[in-house]
Amino acid sequence: MAQHVAQPTATDPAVPAKLPLKAVAPWAVFFGILMLILLYFVGAEQGATSVFSGAGVHEWVHDARHLLGFPCH
Amino acid sequence: MLAGLGAGLLALIVAYLLGEPNVDSAIGFEEAHAGHSHEHEVELVSRGVQSTAGLATGVLVYGIAFGGIAALVHCFALGRVGRFGPRATALLLSGCALLAVYVVPFLKYPANPPAVGNPDTIGKRTALYFLMMVLSVLLAVAATLLGKRLAPRIGAWYATVAAVAAFAVVVGLAFAFLPAINETPEHFPAALLWRFRLSALAMQLTLWAGFGLLFGELAERLLRPAATAVPGRAVT
Numbered sequence: 001m002a003q004h005v006a007q008p009t010a011t012d013p014a015v016p017a018k019l020p021l022k023a024v025a026p027w028a029v030f031f032g033i034l035m036l037i038l039l040y041f042v043g044a045e046q047g048a049t050s051v052f053s054g055a056g057v058h059e060w061v062h063d064a065r066h067l068l069g070f071p072c073h
Numbered sequence: 074m075l076a077g078l079g080a081g082l083l084a085l086i087v088a089y090l091l092g093e094p095n096v097d098s099a100i101g102f103e104e105a106h107a108g109h110s111h112e113h114e115v116e117l118v119s120r121g122v123q124s125t126a127g128l129a130t131g132v133l134v135y136g137i138a139f140g141g142i143a144a145l146v147h148c149f150a151l152g153r154v155g156r157f158g159p160r161a162t163a164l165l166l167s168g169c170a171l172l173a174v175y176v177v178p179f180l181k182y183p184a185n186p187p188a189v190g191n192p193d194t195i196g197k198r199t200a201l202y203f204l205m206m207v208l209s210v211l212l213a214v215a216a217t218l219l220g221k222r223l224a225p226r227i228g229a230w231y232a233t234v235a236a237v238a239a240f241a242v243v244v245g246l247a248f249a250f251l252p253a254i255n256e257t258p259e260h261f262p263a264a265l266l267w268r269f270r271l272s273a274l275a276m277q278l279t280l281w282a283g284f285g286l287l288f289g290e291l292a293e294r295l296l297r298p299a300a301t302a303v304p305g306r307a308v309t
Contacts, residue, residue, distance in 0.1 A: 015152055015156050015157075015158075016151055016152045016158055016159055016162075016296060016297070017152055018151065018152035018153055019148050019149075019151060019152070021149070024145070024148045024149060027145065027148075028145045028148070028149070031141055031142075031145060032142060032145060034141070035137075035138040035139070035141040035142045036138075036142075038134050038137065038138040039134075039135065039138045039139075041134070042131050042134050042135050042138070043135075043199075043203075044199050044203070047195055047199055048195050048196040048198075048199035048200065049196075049199075054117075055117055056117055056118070059117040059118035059123065059127070060118050060122075060123070060126075060127045060130060060131075061127055061128075061130055061131035061134075062118070062123050062127060063096055063123050063124050063127055063128040063131070064127065064128045064129075064130065064131020064132050064135065065131060066096060066184065066185070066186060066187060066273075067096065067128070067132075067184065067272070067273050067276055068131065068132065068135055068184070068273070068276070068277075069175065069178070069179055069182075069183070069184035069202075069273055069277075070184075070199070070202065071182075071185070071190065071195060071198035071199045071202050072185075072187070072190070072195075073187075073190065073192050073195055
């Protein structure tokens with residue numbers, strides 16, 4: 001009779017299968033770093049630190065930086 | 074990332090309609106009180122471009138970047154955070170991300186309009202803001218792992234309560250020990266500051282809610298095509 005009681009196991013259709021960590025890890029590292037670089041350019045480039053000289057990047061994303069909550073100037 | 078782009082578009086609309094009037098008012102204040110801090114130089118990018126194309130670039134790149142990161146985290150979280158399907162996991166994840174990435178740092182170092190903030194301290198303020206963001210995200214991850222560890226022993230409900238409480242206590246300690254920043258100039262209109270910060274919050278809320286729903290929908294369709302297919306309609 002005990003077999004009729006639904007057990008929350010990995011084979012439960014309500015719980016999606018786990019993706020293997022080893023398969024996700026390389027993608028996570030690569031795209032994670034790429035995304036962090038994008039964030040850096042929106043959030044901090046030519047404010048506190050500069051990779052490129054000038055203020056073009058800063059001025060271009062100026063309003064977004066204020067409204068997204070990053071310290072701007 | 075595509076869902077992030079879509080959510081970014083929604084947030085852009087909110088930013089343009091709610092946020093921009095406040096930025097303009099703040100710049101008006103800045104110019105009215107200029108003379109001591111801001112030198113009048115040739116504008117590199119005009120206000121018209123800043124408030125449209127520039128704003129769009131910033132918000133969309135932000136949406137894409139956080140969308141990409143959240144999608145990766147979703148791969149790790151799916152099937153590991155209790156009995157949630159792809160759609161529910163996505164919404165739960167964006168709720169937590171809104172809290173950890175934005176609301177917690179915002180409570181300590183809120184968004185500031187133009188004219189607020191001393192240009193000389195930009196390095197310190199940027200470092201503190203990113204520190205608070207990283208700290209909050211790491212603590213959220215640690216709290217999640219703690220909750221998972223406790224769940225088999227004290228049950229999912231109490232494990233979640235304990236993990237959230239631990240997160241709140243450590244964030245409270247960080248708030249207490251990190252230096253405060255208050256560089257709002259004298260006579261800056263309080264109502265304007267309040268409206269600016271509310272609009273910034275509304276923008277993030279739209280971004281993350283939009284991302285959670287959009288990404289959840291896409292993930293659900295990708296991972297569970299049979300469940301979402303409308304019964305009775307032939308699937309070709």
